[in-house]
Amino acid sequence: MLESDFQKQNRFFLNMGPQHPSTHGVLLIVLEMSGEYVLDPQPVLGFVHRMHEKMAESRPCGGFMPNTARMDYVCALPYNHGYVSLIERKTGIEVPKRAEYIRVITSELNRVASHLLWLGAYLLDLGAFTPILYGFDDREHILDILEDITGSRLTYCYYRFGGVYQDIDDKFVDATRAFIQRLRKRFVIYEKLVTKNIIFIKRTENIGIVSPDMALRYGMTGPNLRGSGIAYDVRKNEPYSVYPEFDFEVPVGAQGDCLDRYMVRIREMEQSLRIIEQALDRLPEGPVRAKVPKNIKLSPGDCNFAVEAARGELSYYLVGDGTSTPYRLKVRVPSYSNLSCLPELGRGILLPDLVSILGSFDLVIPEMDR
Amino acid sequence: METISILPPELIRMLIAVIIIISFLFLNAIMMGYLERKIAGHVQRRPGPMEVGFHGILQMVVDGVKLLGKELLIPFNVDRTLFRVAPLLSFTPVILPLLVIPFSEKLQARDLSLGLIFIVSMGSVNVMALLVAGWGSNNKYSMFGAMRAVAQSIAFEIPILLSMLAVVLMCNTFSLKEIVGAQQKIWFVVLQPVAFLIYVIAGVAETNRAPFDLPEAESELTAGFHTEYSGMGFSLFFIGEYTNMFIVASVATVLFLGGWHGPNLPYGEYLGVVWFFLKVYFLLFLMIMIRWTYPRVRFDQLLNFAWKYLVPFSFVNILITAVLVKL
Amino acid sequence: MAPETKNFKEDILFHEFNTTETDYNQRGYHLEVALEVNQVRKFAQKAYDEGFYLVFVTGFHVLSEETAEGTTSGLNGVYQFARYDRLYRIKGQVSVPEDMSLPSICDIYQGASWHERETRDLYGINFEGHPNLKPLLLSDEDRDFHPLLKEEKKLKSLEAVSWTPEALESVDADAKAPSSDSIDS
């Protein structure tokens, strides 16, 4: 039906972005359209390209820490986590147990915050205004908790090679426990307001179906992949830090539509809360920072470290040359691969569905552009 | 009929009515704008406008002044005539229906025997404004908005008419005054709950309010048909939308909620307006709450909803009503 | 709970290539594959058939060298693949010949399309067979500007940045003896 003669003759281009409300920042999608049907969406990236990888090559490895938080500012701590773990793997620094626990707790809190923001932003894309404010209300609690120990609210620079910047206190533990209780109650509200809503279900069910094969060809990871029914989570499949010590599930969807991706994220928040609870219960005593040489030397050769960021697998690939400056640092960001399937996924769908798909991918543009 | 002879000539009466209605229309837009912001704020657990006046009560006045002072930007390459005409076109037809609405027993500018038909026909002119605005803007997003508005309006006009017809069948008149008069004992919402529901849903869609705000749909079409408008051009659309909401709510009040009827007040034939406004603003409150609760429906779902659910239900409803009335 | 890699015999999957097993705990991946230019597509096809997904395609810049086949361009293409169902990461590395071109794998892995466009932006590697090799991250005006190419004096030879057990130990020796002014916890 899409390739009728009429539609072939009546194609036109529509620039969606870079200042479009639902491209979340500065993403341009050039849509070739026929009526309200999208025939060929081509994303154009690079509006906030800052060449972080070049910056990494021009300063000692410790100096790149603040940059990691600025790639994905919504979920900065896993980016910190990946980078410090990479350097620790490269140099063989042992991290105290307590520090690893703190890393896991804060990373998971940050993941929940990221998902809460996504929840609101997605509903905003679908035209509901209120959930984003509720999401922000909850997220604000996390930011307050994290601000208290990290000193910043968004672009954290909390982890250090061999540990964390400062120890957590009882106030943090109590606040986190209280927050978990609160969020569990709030899930009921989200379920009533959003998950069960018939309009929401109609807007997301059977929209933008990503088949497992398609996910593999595009290298999709994270909740977008798990929505397609593949239980791939770096925290489970490639355990790092102290994740193997916790009991948590990897939620998966059934067919890979927007609703599945939504449900995966919602259930992931619950799992994150479980991890945090277990970590708080078993929090070991001890130092939070190992002794590390002042001048960290990166041995020649390459090294890879993957962590699960809120949007999927984040890989750092480092080539060292014996000095303290990385010779080459490649950051493999999840959203980049996730979005690359859009030209295939968005063929022949309606414009509102494209907005729904974009929202369900949970894109953070500065992360893709780096 | 004695009262008419002591009234001023009909023309003066109409002029006064029009002046009152136009000033009320602006007042309503200001009030609705304020209410919408305040309710939206509290629904989202924030205070809403707080700075201008007591609890921000003058915020909308200030905004109005600001919009008046803004330049009416006319983008390059637009159809200048259509672009300028569209806001006026959206504004004028919403004044006229107010002339035939009976606010209380005696407060009615003109009681047309075909009042209901008049309102419906004026309501359809409004979509013309959206089409002209979208077409004249020379912007693809505006064009999408305009096309959606037309299809949506056509689809929802039918259930609106059919649900009205059910009421008309029950009291055998198109005159709004007589319809209210027929509800002296029992409101039609009790007798016609399905028609009432259909009317409210279709009315929300007719006024392009969320969750049926597809012509605007800011997450898809930036701002839809009024993307290119600024200053007064934009605010006329804005006033038009709120007045349209008011008309839909007052027609619902007249048809289903018993118009000015309520517990007796002194000077009931004039002060019935209090009950009327209470009912109207209750409905408007409901419409605002709906906007801040639900996501937007998709375009084809909207049309499906009209044709697959609203139209069959209203047909069945009419059939049953007709049979029962005949009995 | 942690997926055991020992039980799988992935390393034999790529027996037709020049593979080296690596220590996962030190390098973060399990198998290193040294590729020739004409093997790249075969390697990608093999990885796809075996159910690997593409992690990234990138490159890095070293000194060009004289080899038996001729002068290399100094650029190296790096491909990383991993699996969804179990823990196994492989890295393919290929030296880009002097004409600065590599075969494109974006018809096997569609996701490689963007990675290859990015690599062209940053290094100027021309991926032959790519249908749409337009700049992605950089703008069209910067077509011939490749930010990650290093200056002559900063370039090191491929050996200097390649992994050797000895190199690690020599650095380790420095690291294992923290100097007195190291930061206390």
Added chain:
Amino acid sequence: MKQYFSEIYTGGKSLVEGLGVTFKALCQPIVTVQYPREEIDITPNYRGHIDLVLDPEKNTFLCISCGMCEKSCPSDCIKVKGKKMEGEKKKTLVLFELDFTKCSLCGTCVEVCPKDALEYSQEYNLAAFSREAFHFDILKRLEERRT
């Protein structure tokens, strides 16, 4: 047909439930803070831009102008200058500038300082009309705090 009606029922019910949530929220107190009118106390751990620590006993800075912070700063935004005063063995700090436009608040300078002479300020209301306003003279800020 049965599905048609059950969908109307569940759909309608979900919509009413959603309306219930927002209506409940409408009646609950607000949770936001009217920012310029009210302010929340900021946590003592907040990491603003750096400041020199004022030694309460000597009523002066602790900085020995060793320049470690300057060297370790990944963004090159710190400028430290010491001068040997006559009759003193050690250098005295004469200039300490921070270019806050480049600073990424990583805190490396504070951690690297051998004398713990740097601290984080609690200031977050930072807004100005010019770029130059963010070239802080940290030493001058200390002089102002001096009693």
